[in-house]
Amino acid sequence: MRRIMVLGAGYAGLHAVKQLVAQNPNAEIMLVNRDPYHYDTARLHEVAVGRTDPSEISFNLRETVNPGVTVVIDEVTRIDHDIRAVELRRNGLVFYDYLINALGGASSTPDVPGATGNVLPLITLNDAMSARSHIERVLTDYHLSQNPYDLRIAVCGDGFSAVAFMAALLYQLPGLAKQFGVPAERMEVHCFASNPKPLYRFDPKLTEWIMEYLGSRGVVFHANSRVTHVEPGAVFVGNQTFHANTIVWATGIRGSQVVPVSGYAQKFSRVIVRDDLSVVEADGGWPREFVIGDVSAVPNPQNGRVYPASAQLAIQQADCAAANVLSLMQGGRTFRFVFRPYGTILPLGPHSGVAQLEDSRGNYTRLKGAKVRLLINRMNKYFRDSIV
Incomplete structure (x- = not known):
């Protein structure tokens, strides 16, 4: 049986797994993550200041992910693209047929x-x-x-x-x-x-x-x-x-430390990807690999600047990557990734915030103050529903 391996249990990785499971492919789906839990990165500041308990923004992977998914708790140390294998700190080499790399970011x-x-x-x-x-x-x-x-x-x-x-x-x-x-x-x-x-x-x-x-x-x-x-x-x-x-x-993030040791073409340890989220080869051809989430560098086609990392970007990338893997398994072509931002929402404490919302025509609506909290609550629910 073929194996689809997903690295990382952030928004990108978990949503990709959810989309793959929904299509019920004739393949083993394996999720590899360093920690046995997922946490909501958008709410880390709440834990840091003592307002929110860690249990409120995290959940156990094995208790939440579809039981048909093989969950491996281990740390990725390197990816060998030529033999299609991921090196894990405890389990050694684990081979894959298709790879979705969603390892996430690291501190700068x-x-x-x-x-x-x-x-x-x-x-x-x-x-x-x-x-x-x-x-x-x-x-x-x-x-x-x-x-x-x-x-x-x-x-x-x-x-x-x-x-x-x-x-x-x-x-x-x-x-x-x-x-x-x-x-x-x-x-x-x-x-x-x-x-x-x-x-x-x-x-x-x-x-x-x-x-x-x-x-x-x-x-x-x-x-x-x-x-x-x-x-x-x-x-x-x-x-x-x-x-x-x-x-x-809080100066921003770099891509995973796995990136520079795995031969990727990269920028600040974020992997440069093609328009279908496949890898721009630095040392060989890797047609069965897609990189998404904070570890990917996706250029905005309008200005060439890399999109900033965000949960909405990660979730949309996961949709595209999962669809591309399933299409390749069936002998089809890959699809171009098109990011459709809905805007930016920023919390300012528990009772306020700002929002810059974008419609399909590129027009912006600006909001500020207490009314933004309703949007933030809806956004948090949307993120959670997208991965569980």
């Missing part, structure tokens, strides 16, 4: 000297839980240390993850101050943005509103401040040093 901390080990990334569920524990420990330490840097939080990054984290943190700060007996008025949140302002590619009017929203609640923005070096309790911007005993790293 290796790009900045000193960042690894001295900052708190927000890429995985373990990252979010570590950030939560760290914040609580530092606030506890303040009773003895009276160190003002224990009350200072530096957020490095100016994208959606950074803004969502800061907004959630601001909402939690009064409760954290009361819980740990620290002076709320002395707690500081600083954002180091490498661009003139956060979300610089977002709608300018909504960006200004977000800046005002966060600024009025105490966030201090440091624009054009790319972090060049990190040491314990300190970030460096050029020749300037900024001290904080909590440093959150």
Whole structure:
């Protein structure tokens, strides 16, 4: 029996599995994932600030995935495309006939000297839980240390993850101050943005509103401040040093570390793909492999820029990749991937948010404030329904 192997149990991988199962192909479907659970990456910031329990945004794979799917909990170390095999840390080589690579992203901390080990990334569920524990420990330490840097939080990054984290943190700060007996008025949140302002590619009017929203609640923005070096309790911007005993790293993601060791043509460890999501060969021909989700680099045909990673992109890619695998199995052709964005929705704490919605004609509708929360709740339900 032929084997379809799916790597990664994020939105892309799980939706691909769901689509494959629905078509009931005459093949074994194997899902490989490092952890025995799936977690909702769009809500990691809620766990990091202590607002949401990890169990609310995660579920056990073996209890949720169709029982006909072979689930392997192991870490992918390398892909050998020539012999069509995936090397796993514990199980060694596992062979496939068709591959959907949805391994997801990794932290960008290796790009900045000193960042690894001295900052708190927000890429995985373990990252979010570590950030939560760290914040609580530092606030506890303040009773003895009276160190003002224990009350200072530096957020490095100016994208959606950074803004969502800061907004959630601001909402939690009064409760954290009361819980740990620290002076709320002395707690500081600083954002180091490498661009003139956060979300610089977002709608300018909504960006200004977000800046005002966060600024009025105490966030201090440091624009054009790319972090060049990190040491314990300190970030460096050029020749300037900024001290904080909590440093959150939300500068974006790279593709999986498996990418550079597996011979892919890649950009920042994201695999460059063709218009049908198959691989652009770097070292040979790999016609039975498709790469989707955060690990893929999909150019926008209108401007050539790579689409930013998002759940809606991953889910639509999964539809296309699953359809292409099934078509190839039946001797057919592959289909071109066409991304149809419905817009961007960003939570700002539990009661507010911003949205930039796009219709089929490319027209935008801008929303802000409490009414966006209804859209966010619907979006979260849609994401969950797409994978279970």
